[in-house]
Amino acid sequence: MSTRVRPLARGLGLACALALAVTACGGSDDGGSGGGSPDDVQAALEQGGKITVWAWEPTLESVVADFEEKYPNVQVDLVNAGTANDQYTALQNAISAGSGVPDVAQIEYYALGQFAIADSIADLSSMGASDLEGTFSPGPWNSVHAGGEGIYGLPMDSGPMALFYNKTVFDEYGVEVPTTWDEYVTAARELHEADPDVYIGADIGDAGFTTSMIWQAGGHPYTVDGTSVGIDFTDEGSTRFAETWQQLVSEGLLSDVAGWTDAWYQGLADGTIATLPTGAWMPANFESGVPGAAGDWRVAPLPQWEEGGHASAENGGSSLAIPEASGNKELAYAFIEYADAGEGVQTRLAEGAFPATTADLSSEEFLNTEFDYFGGQQANQIFAESAQNVVEGWSYLPYQVYANSIFNDTVGQAYVSDTTLAEGLADWQQKSRDYGQEQGFTLTD
Amino acid sequence: MATVSAPLRAARRRRSWTGWGFIGPFMAVFALVFLAPIGYSVYLSLFRDQLIGGNHYVGLANYRQALQDAQFWESLTRVSLFLLIQVPIMLFLALLVALALDSGRLYGRDFFRIAIFLPYAVPAVVATLMWGFMYGTRFGLVGNINDAFGISLPDPLSPDLVLAAIGNIVTWEFVGYNMLIFYSALRVIPHSMYEAAEIDGAGQLRVITAIKLPAIRGALVIATIFSIIGTFQLFNEPAILQNLAPNAITTDYTPNILTYSLSFSGQQHNYAATVAIIMGLLTMVVAYVVQLRGMRKDA
Numbered sequence: 001m002s003t004r005v006r007p008l009a010r011g012l013g014l015a016c017a018l019a020l021a022v023t024a025c026g027g028s029d030d031g032g033s034g035g036g037s038p039d040d041v042q043a044a045l046e047q048g049g050k051i052t053v054w055a056w057e058p059t060l061e062s063v064v065a066d067f068e069e070k071y072p073n074v075q076v077d078l079v080n081a082g083t084a085n086d087q088y089t090a091l092q093n094a095i096s097a098g099s100g101v102p103d104v105a106q107i108e109y110y111a112l113g114q115f116a117i118a119d120s121i122a123d124l125s126s127m128g129a130s131d132l133e134g135t136f137s138p139g140p141w142n143s144v145h146a147g148g149e150g151i152y153g154l155p156m157d158s159g160p161m162a163l164f165y166n167k168t169v170f171d172e173y174g175v176e177v178p179t180t181w182d183e184y185v186t187a188a189r190e191l192h193e194a195d196p197d198v199y200i201g202a203d204i205g206d207a208g209f210t211t212s213m214i215w216q217a218g219g220h221p222y223t224v225d226g227t228s229v230g231i232d233f234t235d236e237g238s239t240r241f242a243e244t245w246q247q248l249v250s251e252g253l254l255s256d257v258a259g260w261t262d263a264w265y266q267g268l269a270d271g272t273i274a275t276l277p278t279g280a281w282m283p284a285n286f287e288s289g290v291p292g293a294a295g296d297w298r299v300a301p302l303p304q305w306e307e308g309g310h311a312s313a314e315n316g317g318s319s320l321a322i323p324e325a326s327g328n329k330e331l332a333y334a335f336i337e338y339a340d341a342g343e344g345v346q347t348r349l350a351e352g353a354f355p356a357t358t359a360d361l362s363s364e365e366f367l368n369t370e371f372d373y374f375g376g377q378q379a380n381q382i383f384a385e386s387a388q389n390v391v392e393g394w395s396y397l398p399y400q401v402y403a404n405s406i407f408n409d410t411v412g413q414a415y416v417s418d419t420t421l422a423e424g425l426a427d428w429q430q431k432s433r434d435y436g437q438e439q440g441f442t443l444t445d
Numbered sequence: 446m447a448t449v450s451a452p453l454r455a456a457r458r459r460r461s462w463t464g465w466g467f468i469g470p471f472m473a474v475f476a477l478v479f480l481a482p483i484g485y486s487v488y489l490s491l492f493r494d495q496l497i498g499g500n501h502y503v504g505l506a507n508y509r510q511a512l513q514d515a516q517f518w519e520s521l522t523r524v525s526l527f528l529l530i531q532v533p534i535m536l537f538l539a540l541l542v543a544l545a546l547d548s549g550r551l552y553g554r555d556f557f558r559i560a561i562f563l564p565y566a567v568p569a570v571v572a573t574l575m576w577g578f579m580y581g582t583r584f585g586l587v588g589n590i591n592d593a594f595g596i597s598l599p600d601p602l603s604p605d606l607v608l609a610a611i612g613n614i615v616t617w618e619f620v621g622y623n624m625l626i627f628y629s630a631l632r633v634i635p636h637s638m639y640e641a642a643e644i645d646g647a648g649q650l651r652v653i654t655a656i657k658l659p660a661i662r663g664a665l666v667i668a669t670i671f672s673i674i675g676t677f678q679l680f681n682e683p684a685i686l687q688n689l690a691p692n693a694i695t696t697d698y699t700p701n702i703l704t705y706s707l708s709f710s711g712q713q714h715n716y717a718a719t720v721a722i723i724m725g726l727l728t729m730v731v732a733y734v735v736q737l738r739g740m741r742k743d744a
Contacts, residue, residue, distance in 0.1 A: 089709045096714070117496055118712075205692055227497045258689060263584050399496065405696060405710035412692035416604050435711065440497030 036330050038128040041337075044330035048073025051332050054081040054091065055106035057156065057318065058288050059351040063344040067335060070343075076335060083260065084108060088401050091323070095120050101325040103332040108318045109143035110208065112153055113398040116146040121321045123150035127333040135341055139390055140356040144319050147224060147398065153319030154340040155356035157348075159279025160386035161212060161302045161315045164286070167375075168296040169198060169271045181244050181303045184275075188253040191274055199255035200248070202264055202273045205412035207404035208316060209278070213241045215313035215394045217305050221429075223444070224395045229436050230444040231397070233425035240305060242421040249415055256415070269293045277302060279315035280383035284352035287373050294372070299379040302386060312386040313394070317356070354383060361387060399439065403432045489718040496712070507719035516697040517720060521727075523608065524676055524699050531612040532672045538616065539623035539668070544653060546624075547631040558628070562621035569618060573685040576614045577602075581689070602690040611682045619675070623668045630664035631657060666739030670732045677728045680705070700724045 036044075053060070053076055064076045079102065081090045088111055094100040107115060115121045129151040133141070140155035165177055170187075173194040178184040188200035203209065214221060219237020223230035232238075248254050255273055257263045267273035269292045276282065286297060302312055320336040322329050338344050345357055349366065352373075360366050361384055370376045397403050410431055411424035419427075433443050490507050494500040511517050542561055546554055564572065579586035580601040587598050601610040634657065642652050658665075680701040687694040687702075696706035700720060708717035 085710075092709060092712065257583060258691060261689065263581065266584060402711045405706065408691040409695040409697070416692045438495070438713075440495035 037126060038131075041127055041330045041334050044328065045071060045074065045334040048075075049328055049331050050075040050077065051103035051326075051328055051335060052077045052079060053104040053106075053320075053335070054079050054087060054102040055104070055318075055320070056080050056083045056087065057106055057348075057353070058284055059348040059353045060106075060339065062347050062351060063339045066343065066347055067338055074331065074335075084111075085401065085405060088114075091115075092120075095323060095325060098325065101323045103326040103328055104320050104322055104336055106156065106318050107153060107321045108316055109140065109155075109314070110211075110396045110400045110404075112144065112146040112319060112321065113396060114401045115321065116148065116150070116152045117398050120324055121152050122324050122326070122329055123152060124154065124322065124333060125151050127330065128337065129154060129333075132337075132341055135358065136356045137358050137361055137387060139314060139387070140317060140319070143317075147226075147395070153321035154336050156318050156320050156340050157281045157354050158356040158387065159281050159315045159317035159354070160383055160390055161216065161277060161279055161313050162379075162382050162386055163300045163302050164276040164278065164282060164297055165300055166268075166271055166274050166293070166296050167298045169274045173198075177300050178303045179301070180307055181305060184303045185244065185247050185253075188248055189251070192253050197272050198274055199267075199272060200253055201275050201277070202255040202257045202259065202267055203248075203415070204254075204256050204258055205408050205415050206259060207407035207411075210241070210407070210411065211396070212279075212313045212315040213245070213277075214238045215391060216302065216311050217241045218311070218391060220393060220395075222395050222397050224398060227398075227440070228442040228444055229397060231429050231432050231436070232445070233429045238425060239422070242425060246414075246421045249421065254415075265289050271296070279317060280354040280386065281316060283354075283371060283373060283379065287352055295375050298374050298377055299382050301382055310385075310389045311391050312389040314390055354380075397432065397436070398441070399432075399435065402435055403428070406431055486718040486722055489715050490722055492715050494712075494715055503715075507716050508723070510716070511719050511723055516703060517700070517723075520697050520700045520703050521724075524679055527608060527612060527679065528673060528676045531615060532669070532676060534612075535616045535620055536623055536665070536668060536672065539620045540627055540665075542620065542624045543627035543631060544657065546628055547657070548649070558624075562625055564618050564620075565622040567618070569681040570685060572618055573614055573682045576610075576617070577686055577689050580610055602686065602693055604690075604693040607683075607686065607690055607693040611679070611686065614682050615675075615679075619672070623672070626664050626668050627661055630661035634660045662739065666736060669735055669739070673732055673735065674728055677724060677731075 048071065051074070053064070055078065060078060064078045068074060068076055081087045081102075087106070091102070091105050091107075094102070105121075107121070112121075132154070136144075136155045137158065140158045144151055144153045144155055146152050163178075169191070170177055173191055175187050175190045175194075176183070178187045184200065191198045191200055211221075214233075214237050217237035217240045219233075219235050219241065221231060221233045221235060221238050223232075233242075255267060257267055257273070264273070268276065268286075268290045271293075287294075290297075301310075304311060320340055322332045322336065326332050339348070341357065345355060345360060349355055349360060349369075352371070355361055355366070367381050367384060368378055369380050371379050407428060410428040411421065413419045413427075414421045414424040437443055491502060491504060492500055493503045493507065542557075545551055546558055551557060567575075577585075582588045582591065582598070582600045582602075587601060591597055599606060601607065638656050639652060642656060647655065678701055679699045683694045683698050683702055684705070687698075694702075696710065697703040701724075704717045704720050704724075707713040707720065
């Protein structure tokens, strides 16, 4: 969920992919075999070699540099193959074609299920991942099991949500920082009235954000039990979100700038986008993408659905996984263990990444870290509290990547037409159900 | 007799092998890069690969599904509308420019020729990124105009206007290309015909309608067929703009984008192959009809 989208690269990728579509989509799965033992991993590390890592997480650059310094005979080729969905498309593409598959891929928690169910990524249990039980906080550790027994990735970061807000803007117009979503709507009106160029946030329909908001509101639209799937966006949590957010959409209180575009970064920098409710992995992106606004932004707990509540949700957060087609799984595992559970964690924390490791989440040093970007605020305390208050029982679809790809076709229409969010969600539900049915899942109500 | 027929047979055999020798390399490449992918797509389109349940033969079920698929028809209707409006505008502009260049009354003819052709040399992806930036109502050219004049132009990337915005990009890209086709056809008309027309007292307009247009009809038909194929395959421009306007450009915006989404977001390779084959057949039929009509007029 981070760093900038690269439209040019994506466009070229699309064009090439289409050219390949007809000829190169019939690759077959060889079935999951996993990798070697921890001893094999150690041997691979000593022997050295070259691995390719597909990731968009900015802090990995330093991790790779440190890793190569520590193991001089290992060469790590870090490639940004796109952000989130773009990268999954490229990865799926490479896996289907059976060539060009990386040895390590960054995969967000919501997307792991789709790769795991198709046996496209390796079960890391035997290589040493099963010994890491307790190393990671329960939310992310649950997620990397992807609803099964295997361990399909190591948690790299987590995304307990918080409200990032531009304090300078709030101070300038004398608006209170909202603590509930009702107050958020009120603040949106006040800011926009004070200056028509200022919007409380930028949103043109984002599947990850919407599902996280519903998650925090206590909704359970997805129920998954093996291959039996239920989708229902009429439960209380979903309805609550739709009704509140509809006010912002209908009154034109949200900036219609697409996330991760140049215009979006400019909006975050110049104060026309006043808040950003998102995951705790965001600070690194603020520092790299919005350097001009250093000192303007602060972090507050996520606004609540109930006054005085403490509910939170996860948004984004990624793991590093190893594709089944990787030629050097042992070396790849050595790298991801270094990056996610070894020395790499400290490197990444120093650059503003948010950990998934229990030890770091509760360490004094971590909690007392002062963020220069946020005017010296000890923002990790807010994030860590949010991590503890994540509402339990949420699950994503085993084909969430597809579902998210049609979000803008359905719910997105509420942002540009007379369709309401509730109608958009109903449409999304229907299309997601249809797809599940076609793919052989059993649909329950 | 035997002494006569033996060399004859040998000669006949040698002749046939020589032919294959010439055509062989082409046929091999043709079969590998052209026939094999088509055959493989047809093969794929007869199966269905599910996340749960695996791969199995389904006969023509994918075709039945595609022909009843509202998404498919919607995307087809959209490119058909594009075809009916954008292609005539583009070809008319190209023709106008070609005639102007050919008239010999234009100062800086070579400059205009290269300047108008230049957009075709810009890769479609780059062109679309550039136009996408200009279309921006916040930081783009449209936004600047709004700020400078205190007006509020409609957003070119809104769902109602985005097809016209794409049409504008495509026109900008391909007027020069079509102009060059027309212009080179105009250059080969013998000058004696113009002299004869002048002696007969024909004006410029008359020369155009009676000599130039009939003479380049073949080029017009070719350009039209290219444009039809290009339109049915519309992909780069909407796919790039989708980053900027995800709600306006849906995953079934054009048949090719639908195919792409089916294949790479939904992993429905088989169904995608089916849609691609249907679109290929449709394009062939439409292009063939246009060619037949064009040739009949020619006769």
